[in-house]
Each structure stands twice: as structure tokens, then as C-alpha cells.
Amino acid sequence: MRLQLRLAQKPFTDIKRIKIKKIDLGGILVLLNIDKNKNERYENMSKSKVLFTKNITPESLVNIYKQLGRELGGKVAVKVHSGEPGGKNFLKPEFMKELVDYVHGTVVECNTAYPGRRMESKEHWKAIQEHGFTNLFKVDIMDEEGELELPIKDSKHLKVNYVGSHLANYDSLLILSHFKGHQMGGFGGALKNTSIGIASSKGKLHIHTAGNANKPDGFFNTPQDAFLESMAEAASSIVEYRKDNILFINVMRDISIDCDCNSCPKDPEMKDIGILASLDPVALDQACVDLIYKSDDKGKASLIHRMEEKHGIHTVEEAARLGVGSREYELIDIE
Template sequence: MKKIGIYFRMCCCSLLALAAVSGVACAQNTSQPEVGGGKTLPKVYMFKEINAGNLVKIYKALGREATGKVAVKLSTGEPGGHNFLQPALIKDLVQEVSGTIVECNTAYAGKRAKTEDSRKAAEDHGFTAIAPVDIMDAEGESALPVKGGKHLTEDYVGSHFLNYDFTVVLSHFKGHAMGGFGGAIKNISIGIASANGKAWIHSAGKTKDPNTMWDNLPEQDDFLESMAEAAKAVVDHCGERILYINPLVELKA
């Protein structure tokens, strides 16, 4: 993951995990020390006890009100699985921002490759009971430009993503077969990408066809850099209209 850290600067959640911190949220703060090019470091807020009330408190501490139509990006989890943020934990925060939980279909064959199956998974895991759920590529995809990309010139996201004014990113953490570590970067790159966009990232820009994706896998570093480039496209699109809250719960290898 070192190259992702160099290639795309985001909140360094892995260090916080090593420090045995249970939760972290990140926001830009102009009072922070400057780094190269006059840019400022993100200000990081932490708490040790993870519960629904503290998620709301840490959101308010950021001083970044989520306004307009708010997308809450999280993983709704694989059918039958348990490695996702539980609805009871995030309900108060999602409703505090009047958010819509957003996801996209997967690029691999399974029980979330079709919109109706993705909706069913979200329902079975309790997410539709706490907020509206939008499978963003149900009606196609839109292209976001990748500025200065090494592998990608465009990032293909679910078309509904452009309907939102603000994005709240809720990420949990787990081992990932290709990425090595799944967190906020994966959540906004592969997670917001359409099924075709996921194939585009996994193949480092070789194919948008999920059926040929596995025959066009690149070198590992090329995939990691492509994932970072796609995340950068989302961040560039959102500007200041995005924030990250990362509960370190149920860590899985």
C-alpha cells in the first residue's frame, strides 16, 4: 500500500489502527501545518468507544455540515456475510444528515452483480429499514475525469452519483485479496465505480467488460495505482463536499 500513500494522500487510517484507536474522522482544516505547495494536512479526530452516539458527535466535531442531497457511501456487505457496519451503529448518523445509502453493482459473478440482487442484499442486512438505498449504476454510468493519471484517464461511476450534493464516506476495514487492505480509498474508488468501472480499475484501464476483467489483470502496483487514481477522481469531483468517518470495528484479516 506504500505506493497508494505516495500516489494519493488521504487520512492515514492504518497508523491509527496500529495506535489502537477505535475510530477516526478526517476533514480539511486550514489551521493545520502547511505541507508542500501550500497545502494543509487534514485534521484528524479520534474516539475510543464506538457507538451510535459517538458517530454523530464526531461528525459534528468536524464542523463540515453535509448539506443538500447527501450520499452515504458504505459497503452493504455480501449476502450471508457479517463484515459490514451494522445498521444499528450507523442509523443515527445517516438520519442526522438525511442521507441516502449508496452502492453499486459488483463486477464479479455473485449475488450483488444485478441491481435487484444488490437491493435484496441491502434489505436483508437491514439497511433499507434505516434509510433509502440507491444502487447508483441501476441506470448506467457517468465518467469522471482523472487528472494526471498514470493508467486511467476516466473513472466510471454509477450515474446516480452525480445527483448528490455531498458525500459522507463510512468505511470499515478488512483484508482484501487484491488491494491488501480495504478502507476509505477502496470505498470511494471501487465502491462508487459502476460494474463496468470496477472492471476498468481492476484491469488498470484495459477493459470495461466484467466478463473479460480476469483475463486482463495488470501488475499489482498498476492495480493499486489505478484504484488511487479512481479515488482521486471522486475527490476532485466532490471538492470540499466530502468527509470521511472510519469506525475500526470487527477488523478482519
């Protein structure tokens, strides 16, 4: 009989942090009052591994990638957020340089679907240059020359995902995300960066309207959960497309309640937490949400309000339903 380790409607905050040199699931088993010997094999098979370090340095970023044990091969696309000009919380190119160099990667982005300097390629390139990316990396705006369609299975809203056409030029994907709040999605992490982040301008509108972009009121009358479910659906198409040639890293620093797509985001109210990485984007985002709730930082209140107000956890729930990953995980401290 399958064991249910969490309720579907709220974060699970009792995962214990475990040292990588001595993995011991006993604390979780005692918590759940399960006989260890009978269930040890199940526990090891069912949980996704999420690696954690409190050290937020370029060296730690490379180390956590290595510890995942999946070497990305061929042409590697490193998906980042280039940051809307005016904002200052986005991950800086100097911070990620060692990692991008290590995987011989190309930094990739896509244009936005809302007014701003990243909506069209000409101004987006200027913003990318101003933020220092072109000085350090090869950079590619993947939808600059159009888009391609990826099919979506078992969806409620979207049948296809429109992504930058240059995605087909890469063999592997490294999703490097700044975990923070989001004014529409509640929070943004691996799933958002994999879905809306890789979507073309048309694809972003397609997701935001839950497939109703052609309707006059599609953008303004889309139910919140339909938008969140559409993000999960889009993410599922990317994971299916790249299969085992993808991994995910979330950086929990400068944790504002606003996204890096905001040109005037609010200053962070809580302290930095660390870097997390996984082969499973669902487990990764769930772990980040759990760390916010578990934090003893009083500044977390605004972010929790933002996440709950927008029902942000529902993206994680829907991605798990679609088989993108699991909400059950081991948090492994690699330091």
C-alpha cells in the same frame, strides 16, 4: 525548504495522539529535532487533521462527524458497503442510523463486477433488504440506470472513471467505510470505498484491470501496483468532483483480513480499535494503517501480512502523489 516527515515506502508509526482541547505539536517537533518557534506555522499548515475515538457507538459516530466541522448540505449520499450475503463483518444499519438520520442522508451503493448476489440490481436489492438497510433508510443503487464518466488528471493508467449515474443526483458525499483487510488491495478503507465503491460494475472492472478490461487477459495479468494506482486515480476523480462537499469516516471494528465483499470472510484476529474521521482520505487511511502497526495486539500479524503481501500502502502513496491528500497528519483524540 519542504520538510519530509516520512519515507515513501513504509508507514510512519511515530505520530503522537493529541487531545483536542490541548493541541500540542511539541512531541513531533522534538522527535524531528526541529526548532518549534521557526516551524510552528509550517507544522500547523502541513498536517491534515484525523479525529479519533476508541468508542464505537452510534453516538460516537455522530459526534465525530460533528467534530469535523464540515456540515454536508443539500442531498447527502452516504456511501456504505452493503455486505455480500454470508459475510457478517460489514457495518450494520442499526449502527449508522443516527448518523444517516442526522445528515438526512440516502444510503448509496453500486453493483459489483464479480459473481455473487450483488452483481445485478435485482439480487443486490434483495441482499440490501436482508441486511436491514431498506427498513431504516432510503437506499439507492447508483448504477442501476447506467453510469457517468468522470475525468482523471495526471494518471498513469485511467483517463476516466465510470461511476453510478445517480451520483449526479447528490450534492454531498459522506464516505462511511469499514476498515479491514482486502484480498486484492491489502486493506480497504476510505480510498477503496471512494474508488471501487462508487464505480459502476463497468468501472470496477476498469479499475481492476488498470484500464485494460477490453483485453482478453486484462483481468488476470494486471500488475498489482497498476491496480492499486488505478484505485487511487479513481478516488481522485471523486474528490475532484465533490471538492469541499465530501468527508470520510473509517470504523475499525471486526477487523478481518478479508473484505466485506467476501461471502465467507475469516473471523477477525485482532481487537477493535475505534472510529477515525477526516476531510482527507489519504491521511485517514494512513492513520488507520499506522494504528494497526502500533497496536500491541498479537492478532495484527495476519492483517499486516495481508497488507504487505499486496503492497496495500501503495494506494495511499499514489493518492498522495495525485494530490488527493497528505500522508502527514495529526491524530486527535476527541474523548
